[in-house]
Amino acid sequence: MTVRVRIAPSPTGYLHVGTARTALYNFLFARKNNGKFILRIEDTDVERSSKEMTDIIIESLKWLKLEYDEGPFFQSDYFSHYIDHIPELEKTGGIYRCFCTHEELEERKNKVIEQKKAWKYDRKCLNLSKEEIEKNLQEKKPYVWRVFIPEGKTYFDDLIHGRIEKDNSEIEDFIIVRSDNTPVYNFAVVIDDYRMEITHVIRGDDHISNTFKQIHIYRLLGVKPPEFAHLPLILDENKAKLSKRSGTVSVLAFRDMGVLPEAFVNFIALIGWSPGDNREILTIDEMIELFSFDRVAKKGGVFDYKKLEWMNSKYITNSSDEKLYELVKPFYKEYGIDIEKFDKEKVLKIIFSVKEKARYLKDFPYLTEFFFNDIKEYDKKGVEKHFVEEKLKHLKVLKEELKNLDDFSEHEIERVFKNYVEKTGIKGGDIIHPTRVALSGRTEGPSLFLMMEILGKDEVLKRLTKVLESDILKI
RNA sequence: GUCUCCAUCGUCCAGUGGUUAGGACACAGCUCUUUCAAGGCUGCGACACGGGUUCAACUCCCGUUGGAGACGCCA
Structure with missing residues (x-):
């Protein structure tokens, strides 16, 4: 007998995290047993059901890549059948x-x-x-x-x-x-x-x-x-059934904050189920392979946002720059940056430079804003600490050396810095930190030399000059 | 309140009669280094309680306590 399972959400709200996990387990069980996974919309409560909610459910399932084999079927289409x-x-x-x-x-x-x-x-x-x-x-x-x-x-x-x-x-x-x-x-x-x-x-x-x-x-x-x-149910931090009151429970809300569907699926799979060993990161195919009910817990599990965050950051760092480029595009757009107007090779490098730091896709625009726009303001503490006379005088000399550098690549830039430090005997940080603030306005960010390579010689010199000649010094 | 389900670190999972009770997240510290929300290392930290069964219980049974869920002409 072929296995036939179904997910039967009611279109009276968004696709809930709990429903998503139920859908996932149904999906895994069906795939594992070469069975059919069916979507059925339980809309017998005509007053509270709506078309929009049905669309959202379908969209959510699609985003999660939990493809159903049959359906969607609507209970409301079968009213007479029941009464028969x-x-x-x-x-x-x-x-x-x-x-x-x-x-x-x-x-x-x-x-x-x-x-x-x-x-x-x-x-x-x-x-x-x-x-x-x-x-x-x-x-x-x-x-x-x-x-x-x-x-x-x-x-x-x-x-x-x-x-x-x-x-x-x-x-x-x-x-x-x-x-x-x-x-x-x-x-x-x-x-x-x-x-x-x-x-x-x-x-x-x-x-x-x-x-x-x-x-x-x-x-x-x-x-x-x-x-x-x-x-077992998915619980909130108070160990009560996860509900709208608990915070974010709509699957699409996670998409909108830049969670990767693979990360989300991986994460919810592990609430209430274990592959049998200590693996944390699993592909959907591995989950299908390993899924079984005797590895499903009886105890309800808390939805731990911190762990989701960690897992998502793992998935982001493991994604190719090319894939990230597409995923991140709408988030930049929302931020007011159209990355398609920039050289793609450059944007790919920018993405690469921060992908290990990003927790959500929506972090990218903020993390990399200074690559795309002029610096609006310099971090106050950074200015106080690093834009001081004795450090800036080194910066001035270094600027000249950079001006003479033809191969403006990460490694060559690093060599210039290393040489300078060696020559003068100052600490690397004394020149590196001021440079970072001058180029990004911030005290933290991607690897400095890579950042400089991406920015390019002209822009680097321009930003350094701006700092060296501005009245920032007089603060 | 009634019924049902459940009970290992703060959290998520391993552990199915004999283990120094394991991993991950979080947290703390150290470290690397050019910063960081990154990397590396270390640490902190749990078998709810009480009875049995057994040579031996975190593991099996019973009870207690605690938690959750369901008690709609909702789904």
Whole structure:
């Protein structure tokens, strides 16, 4: 039997980090087993669902490169299919009409809660006589369909947790069809998973309590339930379920701050799963190769932004300059720099010069701004510390030596500096720091000699002259 | 409150009866060096508690405590 799994987000918000990881594990499991990975949009809540959100989900999945084999399917396209199963379910005697109104329910519920007891539907409509039902129907009283839960125990063997069991007395006669004749989630899921021949339901463990209910629907349908794998949740720093309140949870927000999709996928894969050894950096193919449910943790894991940052910086340094060039382009644009207007070879060198320092793609423009624009202001502390008479006088001499340098390359420049230091006996820093501030306005940045090579002889001399002849000295 | 799930460094993972309990992030320090959010090295730091089972428990069982999740005509 071919493995068929699905990711079933509801388009009521952005694609959540947790949903992304669930999608990833589904994807890995499908690829590992040569199965199919299917996208199904759970939009039975018509009021809260929207087209825009659906597009965002698809875009997010695309960005993560979690390509689905089938879909997207929309539950709203199948409303009638779900309801079609009602007569057959009714025949089993396992479901019944409930005419209780919200108000009645609320009232009875409050009474029970006042007594500090757990509320469960009290089955008021379970034993309605045929006549009463007919009468209600005649009066066009709205009703919902509920599933009758018999005595006994409900259990399933979870691929991650092992057997999970619950006494049926803890499960209420839940609703599967609303009074407006639309299916409620638990019902739609079962019908869809059945209809789509889903073999493995891989989802967050916040669905465990739903699973018990769904098993009863399968029972009434006379269908064997799929395998279940309930993933531990992703937590925030307070160890609560990661939610909008916790901070950034939208997958696209990570893209927009310059996280590489490969880094993101690698990072979330490792929350709740391990390749079996101490590897941290893995390609998607390695993950597919190594994926298995017995390497999935039972315990929820905290989303550690610092580690994501570290991992992203690793991926950035390991990316080629050419690839980075394309990735970084929009971030420069947003910063007001059109890198395409500059010599590409030069830009590639610029990217190379800082890629080990960047944590996010969005760091690049700031880190390299002085290559593209004139220096607007010099770091105050740097000026105080390095633009002092005795250091600048060396700078003046050095400038002349640089002027005579024909091969303005990193190594030749370095040689000039080394020679000068040797000749005069001053410390390297005494000349290097002032130069850096003069050329970039900053006290930190890429390797100085490489920076000078990239800037080019003319620009270097120009910037040095500007400092040496300006009134910065008189501060 | 009821039910369910869970429990190794601050965090993410290894460890499946006998280990000096391992790696990574973070943190601290040292170092390299021309700076740095980079590199290198070192350090700090955990088996929640109590009972069993066993020659032997971080590992198995039970309980306690703690945490989380679910308790919608939401998904």
